[in-house]
Amino acid sequence: MRSWKGIEILKNRIAFIVVLAIVIIMLFPIIWMVTTSFKNSVDSMSIPPKWFFQPTTENYESILKNQDFINAFKNSLLVAGISLAIVLIIGLPGAYALERFNFKRKKDLAFWILSTRMAPPIGVLLPFYLMFRRFNLTDTRISLILMHITINLALTIWVMRGFFREIPYELEESAQIDGCSTLGSFFKIILPLSINGIISTAILGFIFSWNDFIFASVLAGGNSRTLPVVVARFIGYYEIKWGELSAGGVVAIIPAIIFIGFVQKYLVRGLTFGALKE
Amino acid sequence: MKHEGKGMIKKISQRRKIVYYLLLPSIITLIIFTLFPFFYNLWASVQNYDLIYPNQRHFIGINNFIKAITNEEFWSTLKTTLYFSGLGVILQLLIGLGVGLLFGREFKGKNILRTLLILPMVAMPVATAYIWRIMFSPSLGIINYILQKIGLQGSEWIAGYNSVIPSLVVVDTWQWSPFMILIISSGLMSLPKEPYEAAKIEGATGFQTLKNITLPLLKPILSIAFVFRLIDSFRTFDIIYSLTGGGPGHASETLNINIYLNAFRNLDIGYSGALVIIFLFIINIITMFVIRRTGFEESILK
Amino acid sequence: MKKSFLTIIISLSMVVLFTLSVFSAEFPGPDAANIDWNQANGQSIRVMACSRDAITYLKNIVPEFEKLTGIKVAIDDYPEAEFFRKIIIDLSSGNPVSDVFMLSHAYSTMYEAGGWLEPLEPYLENSSLTDKVWYDFEDYPAGSLSAVVINGKLYGIPIAPDTQIVFYRKDLFEEAGLLNPKNMDELYDAAVKLNNPPNHAGVVLRLARGAGTHWPWNGYIQNYGGSWLNTETKRPELDTPQVIAGTEMYLKLLKDAGPAGAVNYSWYEASSDFAQGKAAIFAGDANIFMSLFEDPSRSQVSGKVAYAVLPPAPDGNHAPAAGTAWHWGMSSASKSKEAGWLFIQWATSKDIALRLGVDTTEIMRNSIWQSETLKNKYPTVPDWIEASSATMNQFSGLYRFPRVKEFGPLADIVEALLQEMFLGQISVADGMAKAQAQTLEAMKME
The missing domain is CATH 3.40.190.10 (Periplasmic binding protein-like II)
Known part of the structure; x- marks a missing residue:
């Protein structure tokens, strides 16, 4: 028994080391971005890149003084936050209905929902612009919120179906025998048990909205620009402002890290359905 | 064990109405925002429609589709797309599964490491694409520099005719493996404990447990992650456009890039509309095939 | 004590005056133009531009124009690829939001074919809108206009060069x-x-x-x-x-x-x-x-x-x-064309062009290449001034890109x-x- 435990501990160590190695490799471009964001313009241009340099905060000062950047930051938070909230509010019940109920042409409906994500953004830019222009919604945050709801709904519904499916039927059944309504079991059993799925979906939805560049660059303008659109402007006509581009990239990551770090705490390990049943 | 709840579900389905209330908001939203663009493309695809001359637009039947399938360029962009997406998504699935399983073990700092691992997906592609472009430079880039330091031959990366797609797959995999890792590792965490305890008592090996318990239980989530990654990888634009613009020559011109060039460079809305329809057709077929193969739909109650 | 303070003040203001004269007195400013800058007071225009130094500079000084004319100007600029995508979608929508936009030499023929461009000659020739003597349009190298003169009509005013x-x-x-x-x-x-x-x-x-x-x-x-x-x-x-x-x-x-x-x-x-x-x-x-x-x-x-x-x-x-250029063009569907023209005229006038050119090196007008201010600002690179202006003048009338x-x-x-x-x-x-x-x-x- 003891040697078995020893092997487990060793395996855990190995897993840690492998994961750490992968993390380091994967983070290399990010580390590059972070170091560049602390370089002055000479060091950030230098070829080959310098790994030891006198750090400066001038890039951060410059972007934080840039009103466009501050506005874009607020816009991004608003657009990602609101669109994500709406997607979850309308998508979770939809996923539940598709997963737990039986009705005619359900498979077709599910597949149609999935297919709404298939259109190449570049091929639907023009009709979307015409549509929003018709209702005078171009250059508004509303147009972006609507767009991001659309692109994230299919993802939410389908990923959540997968997570809902992992929950055994008996749980709902016994709850309903105990007099719980359908909605009651949705809120009391399904949602709490699929918290891991909801968290992953929320993270993904947030990221897709936060990083959307193509729709934002065409549908937003003036006061509704989001972060990717503003950061892309550091790539100029005849100059790439590496320092500001990187600093903008780093600042843009921070809310995402906070959001992910925060929701990850709620990831639950190995749900014991048995306990719930009793 | 699987469908014990069948009787119950039947009872629920008698109260049909609630289904509509649950689904309607999503369906209405999607109808409003996806039908118009779809029909716009469908309509444009049968027109001779030059964006500059909207008044000279006229119906030409399926000519745009004939133009596409008789066009060498179309087939080569399709091949490029399949190469890029196929290679990338399979790699990402393997990495996602491997790392996801590693996260199944207990070690310190797991949450922090997982958050860090998601960063490539979080970082803005507009910024990271340029960082990759610099890193890939054959003469001055850091990647070849490191490879040569450890005694390996450098590559031409995105500057080579044959190496450009594998290089773009590296970037795509870097950016999107975290997607797989995130979904798979949280899927693994949600799995019930009981089957594992039973397996432990029966003395199953790690591989047996993986094959007989983990993978079957994880299948719904695995196939969804795979399908979404596949769809998104077909639509990849930012990375390819910023790194190569479709070059060298046409070596990295995917169907999606080709649609972009036809719509915004050639302003041929009719032809690009036809390509969008063909694109949707192809990705639909592939997705349906994958979903069938993984048995995702079939595992639902009939 | 007091006296020396006064001397400092005087000498300082002399320095300031001298600098000012070096920087902006070479050409008369907008006040010298014999037109009523206030004629479109209260209107607003939207300008879509490709991000480059000239635009960044204009965005910083555009409050001067707003103060001068009472016209509100919103300049939206985008990196080149996004700019082309956005402007073509906007213009072809039939109901564009842009009044004034940047026009690449390469795409002027295309936009003209779509009927999206407003001919600018009528505005240039209208003496209540343009003071031709002050504006001195002939100052632009002929070649810089060849890409935007289509079927004898002028559709653009040069703003920034690619030489x-x-x-x-x-x-x-x-x-x-x-x-x-x-x-x-x-x-x-x-x-x-x-x-x-x-x-x-x-x-x-x-x-x-x-x-x-x-x-x-x-x-x-x-x-x-x-x-x-x-x-x-x-x-x-x-x-x-x-x-x-x-x-x-x-x-x-x-x-x-x-x-x-x-x-x-x-x-x-x-x-x-x-x-x-x-x-x-x-x-x-x-x-x-x-x-x-x-x-x-x-x-x-x-x-x-x-x-x-x-x-x-x-x-x-x-x-x-x-040698090619970017130009200001005007949307034929704009509802504030006079205001749009006043903006174009102001932004490309000699005085602004000099300030902009000296600051950003984005220079179109011949007189700026010959200006003392420019030579004083870049004393170490006379060969750059010579090569640039020679190339620009050589390409006069020799625009050979596909039109x-x-x-x-x-x-x-x-x-x-x-x-x-x-x-x-x-x-x-x-x-x-x-x-x-x-x-x-x-x-x-x-």
């Missing part, structure tokens, strides 16, 4: 005992001789697809007497010996003396390599890179660069380098094939024959 010149590393040339090349063969020999990897490449040039590579390449084929399209018949002439010779030189330079991975070089890789001392010759790109190369905080080569016009082909005397609405596809055909020829997938002669065939097809010609 092709060559950059040499003086120190490396001296070390090797070389003189500035007198023709392209000498440039090639110098590039090969100075090619010294991994320290520095002999030459850098653009070759990336979608990065405007057609632009410096066009300078090369013109230089060898070739032409993309026949200026009269609009028929492509890509398979002529002249075009092949120019293309061969372009690719030969990069093959024999270029950096590794040259195939993906855009203006960015090329200019930063040169700025970091990683290349001996930057063989033809935009003159405004001077401000990068001469800025010691961003460049290792400041003070070491010689500027020159693109040397001619060995056999003589052809149309020289590529057809299919410009976009034509440029892409050339750029993709240049890469294939460079990588040896196809020979230059066959490649240009293919370019000719594809171009004919794109233009629906036989």
Whole structure:
């Protein structure tokens, strides 16, 4: 028994080391971005890149003084936050209905929902612009919120179906025998048990909205620009402002890290359905 | 064990109405925002429609589709797309599964490491694409520099005719493996404990447990992650456009890039509309095939 | 004590006055114009622009215009690729949000064909809108207008140039005992001789697809007497010996003396390599890179660069380098055209053009090239002023880019094939024959 435990501990160590190695490799471009964001313009241009340099905060000062950047930051938070909230509010019940109920042409409906994500953004830019222009919604945050709801709904519904499916039927059944309504079991059993799925979906939805560049660059303008659109402007006509581009990239990551770090705490390990049943 | 709840579900389905209330908001939203663009493309695809001359637009039947399938360029962009997406998504699935399983073990700092691992997906592609472009430079880039330091031959990366797609797959995999890792590792965490305890008592090996318990239980989530990654990888634009613009020559011109060039460079809305329809057709077929193969739909109650 | 304080004040204000006079008194400002700047008071216009230094500068000083005229101006600028995407979607929507926008030389014919452009002559000639004496429109080099005069009508006013010149590393040339090349063969020999990897490449040039590579390449084929399209018949002439010779030189330079991975070089890789001392010759790109190369905080080569016009082909005397411009255009659907014109006139007037040009080196008007203010601001690079203005004046009337609405596809055909020829997938002669065939097809010609 003891040697078995020893092997487990060793395996855990190995897993840690492998994961750490992968993390380091994967983070290399990010580390590059972070170091560049602390370089002055000479060091950030230098070829080959310098790994030891006198750090400066001038890039951060410059972007934080840039009103466009501050506005874009607020816009991004608003657009990602609101669109994500709406997607979850309308998508979770939809996923539940598709997963737990039986009705005619359900498979077709599910597949149609999935297919709404298939259109190449570049091929639907023009009709979307015409549509929003018709209702005078171009250059508004509303147009972006609507767009991001659309692109994230299919993802939410389908990923959540997968997570809902992992929950055994008996749980709902016994709850309903105990007099719980359908909605009651949705809120009391399904949602709490699929918290891991909801968290992953929320993270993904947030990221897709936060990083959307193509729709934002065409549908937003003036006061509704989001972060990717503003950061892309550091790539100029005849100059790439590496320092500001990187600093903008780093600042843009921070809310995402906070959001992910925060929701990850709620990831639950190995749900014991048995306990719930009793 | 699987469908014990069948009787119950039947009872629920008698109260049909609630289904509509649950689904309607999503369906209405999607109808409003996806039908118009779809029909716009469908309509444009049968027109001779030059964006500059909207008044000279006229119906030409399926000519745009004939133009596409008789066009060498179309087939080569399709091949490029399949190469890029196929290679990338399979790699990402393997990495996602491997790392996801590693996260199944207990070690310190797991949450922090997982958050860090998601960063490539979080970082803005507009910024990271340029960082990759610099890193890939054959003469001055850091990647070849490191490879040569450890005694390996450098590559031409995105500057080579044959190496450009594998290089773009590296970037795509870097950016999107975290997607797989995130979904798979949280899927693994949600799995019930009981089957594992039973397996432990029966003395199953790690591989047996993986094959007989983990993978079957994880299948719904695995196939969804795979399908979404596949769809998104077909639509990849930012990375390819910023790194190569479709070059060298046409070596990295995917169907999606080709649609972009036809719509915004050639302003041929009719032809690009036809390509969008063909694109949707192809990705639909592939997705349906994958979903069938993984048995995702079939595992639902009939 | 008090007296010395007064002296300081006086001498300080003298300094201020002197500086002011150096900076802005060379040309009379908007107040001197004999028009009523207030005639569109209360209107507002939206301006869509491609992000470049000239626009950044204008955005900073546009409150001056708003104060002068009472017109509200919203300038939206986007990086080049996004700009092209956004403006074409907006203009073709039939109900564009933009009143005034930037017009690339390459796309003016296309926008005109769509009926999206407002002819500007009526505004220029209207004495209640324009003070022609003060504005001095003749100051613009004739060549800079040739891309925006279509069927005899003027559709754009130049705002920022793309003028092709060559950059040499003086120190490396001296070390090797070389003189500035007198023709392209000498440039090639110098590039090969100075090619010294991994320290520095002999030459850098653009070759990336979608990065405007057609632009410096066009300078090369013109230089060898070739032409993309026949200026009269609009028929492509890509398979002529002249075009092949120019293309061969372009690719030969990069093959024999270029950096590794040259195939993906855009203006960015090329200019930063040169700025970091990683290349001996930057063989033809935009003159405004001077401000990068001469800025010691961003460049290792400041003070070491010689500027020159693109040397001619060995056999003589052809149309020289590529010189093109960005213009202000006006949307034919705009509802505030007078306000839009007042903005264009103000933004391109001599006084503003001087301030903008001195600050950003984005210069269009001849008088700015000759201005003392400019010479005083850039005393160390007289050869840059000379090469830039010479190239600009040389291209007067010699605009040789395709003036057809299919410009976009034509440029892409050339750029993709240049890469294939460079990588040896196809020979230059066959490649240009293919370019000719594809171009004919794109233009629906036989």
